[in-house]
Amino acid sequence: MSKSVKAGIVLENAVRMAGFDPSLMEVPVNWRMLAAMAVNSGLARIVAERFPQMRRVEYRRYRPTWTTAAEWREKMECYWNGAYWRLESGETDAGRAEPADGSAWRRLKMDEVAAFIEWEQPWEATAIEPGGVDVQEFAYEADPKYCPDAKPVRGCRMSEMGVSLPSPAPVGVFVRFIPQPCEITFTEWSAEDEYAAGDLAYLTAQKECYMATGAATRGLNPAADGERWIPVRLSANWVKYFTLLAASEIQTAEQGRYQTQAAAESEMERLKERFLDFGGENDTEMGGYC
Secondary structure: OOOEEOHHHHHHHHHHHOOOOHHHOOOOHHHHHHHHHHHHHHHHHHHHOOOHHHOEEEEEOOOOEOOOOOOOOOOOEEEEOOEEEEEOOOOOOHHHOOOOOOOOEEEEOHHHOOOEEEOOOOOOOOOEOHHHOOHHHOEEOOOOOOOOOOOEOOOOEEOOOEEEOOOOOOOOEEEEEOEOOOOOOOOEOOOOOOEOOOOEEEEOOOOEEEEEOOOEOOOOOHHHOOOOEEEEOEEHHHHHHHHHHHHHHHOOOOOOHHHHHHHHHHHHHHHHHHHHHOOOOOOOOOOOOO
């Protein structure tokens, strides 16, 4: 498994390639924006090329887990205590009662459950990239990471919204996929701004990009709040490629922009030869970073 690298390493090395020392200057805002756009473009390309290092295996269910915090309406379905349930009452707050036999919820048999895994399940942290799925090897009853002989569920069908499993399906399945591209930012965190879940911020002192995991209250420094902020790091496999992309956006023609662009493309071809053309090294199901 490849190690992860702080996103700031890419920015600083790109600035050095442009002939400046980031330790002796404040990196201009427009350089930060250009570098982040270049890295995010590179991440999207790596996903599009379907590098095996981007694959994950995660356990998924077809409905959200019941919680009193959700707003449940008649005919909505949930998962609770090993079964799926459908709310059969239209009364206000009927869904706040715990699903159980004899309640407003009706226990469903598995042949009543439409086993469908959306690309973006709101209750899951990771969204599935539609182009990163092989529908013939998508769903497994046993974890294929630990059971190499696990057989995929046959008869899965892909649509524009997700993947349907044949009925009756297992209660849940392990799915193999490439996630939608993550993003990074080099825009400095501000104590004056409010950050919602999914927002990004950068701290120069830590050379770290962070993503808010919840309603991050204004003024909470990401480096000091590990519950509401998590670092977004890059796989060391791609760092040279990202650095060249970022540098080519910062450099002028006189500083070698076009030569750096060519070097970035050569690095991508090297990565494809190493990881794609010949099977190559495979860090499949690594997760944890981009």
